[in-house]
Amino acid sequence: MAIQYPPRERLANVPTPLQPLNRITEKYSTPYGGPQLWIKRDDLTESAMSGNKLRKLEFIVAEAKALGCDTLITCGGEQSNHCRATALAAAKTGLRAHLILRGKALFGSDELPADGNLLVDHLAGAAVSVYPLREYVEQLPALFEYWAEHYRQLGGKALCIPTGGSDGLGIWGYIKCAEEVLADCAALNFVPEHLVCASGSGGTQAGLTLGCQLLGVASAVTGYAVCDDADYFVNKIVADVADWRQRYGQTFGFDKSKIQVTDSFIGPGYALAGPEIYRTIAEAAQLEGILLDPVYTGKAFHGLLEDVRNGKYRGSNHLVFVHTGGQFGVFPHRAEFMQYLDGL
Incomplete structure (x- = not known):
């Protein structure tokens, strides 16, 4: 269906790049029968990496x-x-x-x-x-x-x-991103079986999930929680979509059963990370030149790689990780990085 968007102030440099993660795929996905991993570089939307x-x-x-x-x-x-x-x-x-x-x-x-x-x-x-x-x-x-x-x-x-x-207004941003990333993939002649993102307030996952449903594609959207449990995010996404429907008079039948949340990699709590997260961030930088953060993307990407190794995505052809930004969050963790990076 053609999506009718409300007024928009142009702030972001879009479309953002879609890039293959070939070295990480070779190390973490291919040996376990997993998909080609891609990254949607929404850390590059501009305005000082506002993601x-x-x-x-x-x-x-x-x-x-x-x-x-x-x-x-x-x-x-x-x-x-x-x-x-x-x-x-x-x-x-x-x-x-x-x-x-x-x-x-x-x-x-x-x-x-x-x-x-x-x-x-x-x-x-x-x-x-x-x-x-x-x-x-x-x-x-x-x-x-x-x-x-x-x-x-x-x-x-x-x-x-x-x-x-994250509400019925902000959700439009990632409805539009869902349309964009699917167009990116179509230009490369594939439809991704999975879209993956970090979930902190739920709005990005809500927009991607609703966007895929509006566009009639079967791509599954999985959010890796960085705080709160799966039930919280399911309820938050349902509430954001309900707010969207009420604000804009939408009658689209959203399928709640397609909301997928993984809450196994939150670690000590919000904005708190263990050594495995710092090491994953360093490895992403060293293998792909990609900078993640310890609060959101580093946790989600670590969880994704663990699930790939455990066979969760076995048999899929393509998975896109949506990099939501947050690099400024690296610097307040400088002491932890220096503590855990020895030996990498």
């Missing part, structure tokens, strides 16, 4: 402008890729950004200096409010309302964006 978040923000920024908003308020962890991308997208389009972060770091603090994404947030001119974990979790809706009211009192208007830009 998958930029596709969602194209539709979010267009909505903000249509509603007469002058400020984007969003939330996430101290090293949130989405918050950094929002700060940069706001700067590029003449909007203000206000980031509600959970963590401890303060810009310029000698004890906990801003690093990685947090540093970029400040460089982009975003207002940053950092809250302790418990206050953030228990009061997030109230914090959104507080800051939205703050900008109303200043005569402005804010659009509040959920974690990861």
Whole structure:
């Protein structure tokens, strides 16, 4: 079916490249009867490597402008890729950004200096409010309302964006990506049996899953959870699709049974990684020149390689890993990398 998209602010350099991972395929997939591995380079969407978040923000920024908003308020962890991308997208389009972060770091603090994404947030001119974990979790809706009211009192208007830009609006970004990656594959004369991504807020997987169904292809979409369990992501994807249907009057019959989530590789918790993740990231860099991150893509890619070796994808011909970006998240983990890379 022909997909009718809502207004979109052009921010990303798309289409992003689709590249074969020949050396990793030879080492990890071919010996186990697995597929040719490919990578969709959504880390190259532009705006300081804003990755998958930029596709969602194209539709979010267009909505903000249509509603007469002058400020984007969003939330996430101290090293949130989405918050950094929002700060940069706001700067590029003449909007203000206000980031509600959970963590401890303060810009310029000698004890906990801003690093990685947090540093970029400040460089982009975003207002940053950092809250302790418990206050953030228990009061997030109230914090959104507080800051939205703050900008109303200043005569402005804010659009509040959920974690990861993942809702019925942001989902459009990865519906469009599903269409793009399938066109990439068609140009190379194949249909991928599998599309794989990291799932952190669920929006990327929701868009890819819905997009494949809208386009009538049998490609299975699997999300590798980096936090929360499989049931959480299934419910989140169902909720995002329901929000999409309600917002845009869609009657498409989404098949919930096709949502596939693997939650076996989360490790110690969100933004926490074990030595196997750091080693996988290093190996991807050394074999393919691809840089992954310890929070999202490194965990998902490690899980994918483990499942390939265990025969999960045996008999498939082609698998595409969607690289959702996040390289700035590497740098706050410098000590762990140096600890675990000896002997590689």
